[in-house]
Amino acid sequence: MNKSWLIKLLILSALVAVQVLPTLKAQPEIKLDKFWVVLAPAVARSTAGYGVIKNEGNQEDTLIGIQSNSATIMLHKTEIKSGMARMIHSPHMTIKSHSELVLEPMSFHLMLTDLDMTTLFEGAEIILQFKFEKSGDIDIAVPVREILY
Ligand SMILES: [Cu+2]
Numbered sequence: 001m002n003k004s005w006l007i008k009l010l011i012l013s014a015l016v017a018v019q020v021l022p023t024l025k026a027q028p029e030i031k032l033d034k035f036w037v038v039l040a041p042a043v044a045r046s047t048a049g050y051g052v053i054k055n056e057g058n059q060e061d062t063l064i065g066i067q068s069n070s071a072t073i074m075l076h077k078t079e080i081k082s083g084m085a086r087m088i089h090s091p092h093m094t095i096k097s098h099s100e101l102v103l104e105p106m107s108f109h110l111m112l113t114d115l116d117m118t119t120l121f122e123g124a125e126i127i128l129q130f131k132f133e134k135s136g137d138i139d140i141a142v143p144v145r146e147i148l149y
Contacts, residue, residue, distance in 0.1 A: 028097065029057030030135045035103075035142045039122050040115060047120070049073070049110030049128070049142065050103045055095040063093045065131040070119040071112035073128065078106050087111065120144050 035051030055061055066073040076087040085106070093108075095101050103109050110128075119126055125141045132138065 026059040027057050028055050028059045028061035028095070028132070028134050030055055030061055030095070030130075030132055030138060032130060032138060032140050035128065035140060037110070037112065037120070037126060037142055037144045039144050039146045040112075040117070040120060042117065045115070046111060046113045047071075047115065048105075049112060050105070051110075051142075052100050052102050053095055053130075054100040055097055058097045059134070060094050060096045061135050062133040063095065063130060064091070064133055066110060067129045067131065068112075068126055070116045070126040072114040074111045074113075075103075075108065076111040077108050080106075122146065 031054040033052040033054055035049060037049040038047045040047035053063065063075065066075065075090045075093055077090055078085055078087050089111075090108075093101065101108060122145060124144045126144060128140055128142050130138045130140070
């Protein structure tokens with residue numbers, strides 16, 4: 001093998017390494033989109049929140065909790081079984097790469113209990129902290145508003 005061939009081979013392998021590198025950096029890319037919380041009537045003991053959790057990265061991530069100073073929050077899913085609606089608590093929810101989880105009425109939703117009504121009024125914003133296994137903690141400001149039918 002002569003020297004110039006060896007140099008070409010080294011350059012070629014360097015180019016291949018550069019192209020392979022991005023795929024080695026597999027990571028989730030979480031976006032929290034259009035989140036809002038339903039204004040609860042004064043006597044209500046719970047309310048719901050909706051929005052979209054997007055994962056635009058090339059690795060899955062798992063939602064392991066949601067925290068707020070305004071309420072205790074759980075991820076729920078409403079399911080209809082024999083004509084009865086019931087809610088199932090999903091403590092760990094995996095969002096696959098390049099996919100999204102839509103939270104909407106009669107499906108997945110944030111369930112808010114132990115409401116601090118001094119922070120949950122029309123036009124207010126509350127801070128929600130989403131905790132992900134790989135992406136860590138993501139804080140967002142979420143508006144409180146009346147549900148529109
Ligand atoms: Cu619920």
